[in-house]
Amino acid sequence: MKILIVGGGMGGTILANNLARRLQGEVKAGKARITMLSASDRHMYQPGLLYVAVGSMAPDELYRDQRSLLEPCINFHVDPVTEFMLDANQVKTQSGRVFDYDVLVIATGSRMAPETIPGLAENAETFYTEETAVKMLKTLREFKGGKVVITVGVPHKCPMAPLEITFMLNDYFKDRGIRDKVQLHYTYPIGRVHSLENVAKWAAPEFERLGITYETFFNMKEVDGATKTLKSEEGSEVKYDLLIAIPAHRGQEVVEKSGLGQNGWIPTNRTSLNMEGRNNVFVLGDTTNIPISKAGSTAHFEAETLGDNIAALVKLGIPVREYDGKVFCFIEAGKDRATYAMFDYNTPPDPKAPSKALHWFKLAYNKLYWTSARGLL
Amino acid sequence: MTEKRVIDARGSFCPGPLMELIAGLKMMQVGEEAEVLSTDKGSANDIPEWVKKVGHAHIGTNEESGVWHVTVRKMK
Structure with a gap:
């Protein structure tokens, strides 16, 4: 089974690593192949930009080499998609190549x-x-x-x-x-x-x-x-x-140009994360039109769901669980205090009083993020 | 008759039904209608309040099995 992930941000990277581990045997046996197409050879920790703006993080702290974050068995290409051809199960890229897939995941994010x-x-x-x-x-x-x-x-x-x-x-x-x-x-x-x-x-x-x-x-x-x-x-x-x-914000231009969704937002089933009307296409992170937060944690939790489900599709032929709308957001309440909000489709958040401990945890997460991206945390 | 655009914001705490409507209206033509589905009873008040303030038209609100259906017409 050819699994093609378009987008090397948080959601795409977590999913690719998650699948690489779950499908290790299948990849080795040549029964599954995981390919990622990204617009950049670098991966940015986007929440860090808030700290750059007030001088408490330097820009170079926000980047890692994308290849270094990925499991070795993932085929990684810096070659952004220029056209989605869903009826043919293909995408065309900037270099002129055409990639076939059995399962496509679109995780192209959003832009201001x-x-x-x-x-x-x-x-x-x-x-x-x-x-x-x-x-x-x-x-x-x-x-x-x-x-x-x-x-x-x-x-x-x-x-x-x-x-x-x-x-x-x-x-x-x-x-x-x-x-x-x-x-x-x-x-x-x-x-x-x-x-x-x-x-x-x-x-x-x-x-x-x-x-x-x-x-x-x-x-x-x-x-x-x-x-x-x-x-x-x-x-x-x-x-x-x-x-x-x-x-x-808007979704990426290529999404809109390919007729996948107005303003670059793709109509997506809120629990299966399937693109509406497409059984072999999934959407992840900011790119969906699901009415929840466009946030890294959303992409993270969706990627975990899709990791389970796409691996199960390969092994069992069926998905095994639904995305419940889970989101977790830290809230910096100044330079040295923070709180958080956690919620899903059925449970509203109940933020606690800000504390220094949570702010320190957020600062720790700014570094731990790289463990998340590798699919370990 | 104009086809209504459905904005399914059930279970949306953040950004929430009103923010979903504001985003949805940007993708609509003047005269087009949107029906917001919300599980937050507050939508029955805050959507009409904003719609009036900004100059769109509130067409109606009804509740069915815990889901509020708020219909709005884009006026400008």
């Missing part, structure tokens, strides 16, 4: 799309790529005081990022001794400060305690760089001296 809001890319700082996180750090270093506005697009990767960057900026300016010269103003698209009700119930009083102002029901419409004004779909306006954006 600031260009969808007029004026945003030119006037806001962001931290979703190495380049923009470093640029944001440089801007923060030069910032002397004024109104900092944090704004949030929908949908976006990492649902905790808006809160985390706000709490981390509070400590960043405090450490620089200019917190009294900075007004932090947070905006959020729905009627509370976070999508998770229990997280919002914890975060709003924290904002008030720290002197962070906020405005809810605020969906960005456009940015006027000349007057430094952010306008919302709801009709309100806010002035800023420094604008920090969590832009709306």
Whole structure:
């Protein structure tokens, strides 16, 4: 059986390693073959970008050589897919090669799309790529005081990022001794400060305690760089001296071009993770249209489910379990305290009071991640 | 009659039904309708509240076996 994994991010890498271990015998006997196609020979620990933006991690700490993370029996090619040809069970790649498959897993992730809001890319700082996180750090270093506005697009990767960057900026300016010269103003698209009700119930009083102002029901419409004004779909306006954006995200262009899903999101069954209408195609991580968080932990838990199921398809001809919607997100509550939210399709999260111990665990996880990617943790 | 787009946000705690609607509306044409399925009874209030604030139209809400069906028309 030819298993083709497209995408070398967290989900694709965990799945490939997981399958390589489960199917060791089948691979050796030539009954299974695992191939990964990726756009890069490097693997980035994306949550680390948050720390790069405030100067507490260096960009080179975020990368490992992708090949070094993969089990030796995985056929790895840096050759991004340019076309999915699902009716023929094939994909075409940038080099012009065509790869056949029996089972296809699409784990191509998402990308920020600031260009969808007029004026945003030119006037806001962001931290979703190495380049923009470093640029944001440089801007923060030069910032002397004024109104900092944090704004949030929908949908976006990492649902905790808006809160985390706000709490981390509070400590960043405090450490620089200019917190009294900075007004932090947070905006959020729905009627509370976070999508998770229990997280919002914890975060709003924290904002008030720290002197962070906020405005809810605020969906960005456009940015006027000349007057430094952010306008919302709801009709309100806010002035800023420094604008920090969590832009709306989209799936990859190749997904949309191949007609697999609007805006690059592929219609996916929420428990089997099959692409709708395709029994031999699975979707993993941000690329799905499942109504859960676009987060590394989502991809991780989905990859574990798919690892069990695809291995079982090879060995038994049937899948063995369903994905239950499990997500686990750390929440940095500043530079030295953190909490977490864990939930699934049936169980809401119940975040506890932030602690230093959880922050240290998060810092440890920033290193342990590489064990996760290898499929060991 | 315009075909309704179904946004199945049952069991969605994060990003949640309203965020799913906001994302879904970006992929729709003006005049098109979306029916949000939600297992959060709060959707019966917060979706119409946002829809009114932003200038879309709330067509109706009904509940069937613990699932709220909130229908919205994109107006701009």
